[in-house]
Amino acid sequence: MSRTLIVAGAGIVGLSTAYSLAKAGNRVIVLDKEEHVAAHQTGNNSGVIHSGLYYTPGSLKAKLSVDGASSIRDFAVEHGVKVDICGKLVVATDDKQLPQLNELLRRGKENGVPARLVSPEEAREYEPHVSTVGALHVESTGIIDYKGVCEALARLIRELGGEIRFGAEVKGVKADALGVTVETRNGSVRGHYFVNCGGLHSDRIARLAGLKPSVRIIPFRGEYYELIPEEQHLVRGLIYPVPDPQFPFLGVHLTKMIDGSVHAGPNAIFAFAREGYKWLNINPRDMLESAAWPGLWKLGAKFWKVGLAETYRSFSRKKALEGLRELVPALGDKAIVPTHNGVRAQAMNRDGTMVDDFLFERGQRQIHVLNAPSPAATASLEIGKRIATELLDMAK
Known part of the structure; x- marks a missing residue:
């Protein structure tokens, strides 16, 4: 059964989600208040494919980053997007930093990241001008054109029959037993389910939908x-x-x-x-x-x-x-x-702690992505698959 699914946000997480949903045979409508894809976080980040080195073992960030580093590299190669797996050095410039460097290595190994300790001399084989008393070399880290990824995703969504509507700022969200109506600056859109990938405005969209997010x-x-x-x-x-x-x-x-x-x-x-x-x-x-x-x-x-x-x-x-x-x-x-x-x-959070992992909240016929910090761009295809699977399970 084909469904109409609405996604708010034409950044890399929103487009990855819409692509996964469209591939499953659904009609997808992406809404964004700007006039092009990747207008905010995606289009202004460092362009790094993160390896998963830093993240707490067992966390969603750790798993999706490691898987995402592989999938986004393969996507780029398949669709002609510029990518370079050039590797990374994490350098200790003081002996006091060496214990933390070893902790990073431990985390990396537990997360399945190909990292190894190198001596100062070995580090300078990679980076001749670096100052270090010891370093980690992470071979799976790379750089990529994330705007190019978004443009490729947008093209694929349209080829699968989906729509991307720009200048469509979300002004209201109302769910009922049969579907969800999203009010935009340019009129209303009706669908069966709704995904909020609004990034900088995601908590506001959640409140428009009647949720009371635990975060700001x-x-x-x-x-x-x-x-x-x-x-x-x-x-x-x-x-x-x-x-x-x-x-x-x-x-x-x-x-x-x-x-x-x-x-x-x-x-x-x-x-x-x-x-x-x-x-x-x-x-x-x-x-x-x-x-x-x-x-x-x-x-x-x-x-x-x-x-x-x-x-x-x-x-x-x-x-x-x-x-x-x-x-x-x-x-x-x-x-x-x-x-x-x-x-x-x-x-x-209210207590002043920053949410460290990806955060999703659910509403009636809705999923809201309320925290997608780095490595969200790296993990975007995996996040999109995860959201699509949950939403389609919700629809059963």
Whole structure:
């Protein structure tokens, strides 16, 4: 039996979900308020295929990332999307970081990630200019054109008879025993089931559908620099620091992009708008919603020193360069220039803890994706399959 299934969001998770549903013989309608695919998180991320090294063994992130790294690479090759499995070095720049490096190796092995410890001399065979006392080499990490993946998915969805409607911001969701009606800026859409992959606005869409999410989306801006062309030879692939286990972000890193450029960053600072790609992007509604969430104040009280340091680095190119020189000391005084920024849709609990894993909530004839942080792009095809399977089971 063919069903009409509505998906909100034309980022990589929404499109992957719609593709899986369309392949199963369903009519799919994708709604997005923008005018093209991958307009927000997907189109402004680091372009990295993550291996699954960092994630808690047994977590959904760990499983879907490892499986997703393989499936998205195969998808790219099959559909002519640029991809390069170049490998990654996670480098310890101080002896105090070596225990955490070993913990990463343990996690990686438990998750099935092909990683191995290398000496400083071996590390410099991969990255001749890196500074390290010990490193992990992760051979399955790569880079990819995620916008290209989304464009390929959109093409396949249409070939399977699906629709992608742009300029269709979700304004209301109402379910009944027979189906779901989604109100948009351009009229209503009726379907049998509904999937919310709204990213930065996913919790709002859930509330429109009558749910009371246990989390709030708090936006964090990640600001990137890129190396000037004369400095790009100093980085061959991906160079990451050993992450601080007390801080919920990975820290600044150097990433070769699929177009040959090298990006540096990102930092992580609170954004004054859910689409706050610049300091001057201020949305009063977004700010009030964030400020009204008790978890944000609790997080700020715990990490205020880190927050100040991240903010200082946002305004000081010299400070940003200092952090990068811990990884690659040869970077010159004018090595970096600002480039694009991204905004991360981070689900936060009331107690100030950030939701660490993928988070789904269900409603009548609905599934809402309320947390899909990195490695969601890497794992997107696997997330899409999982949602499609659950939704079709719901329909039985």
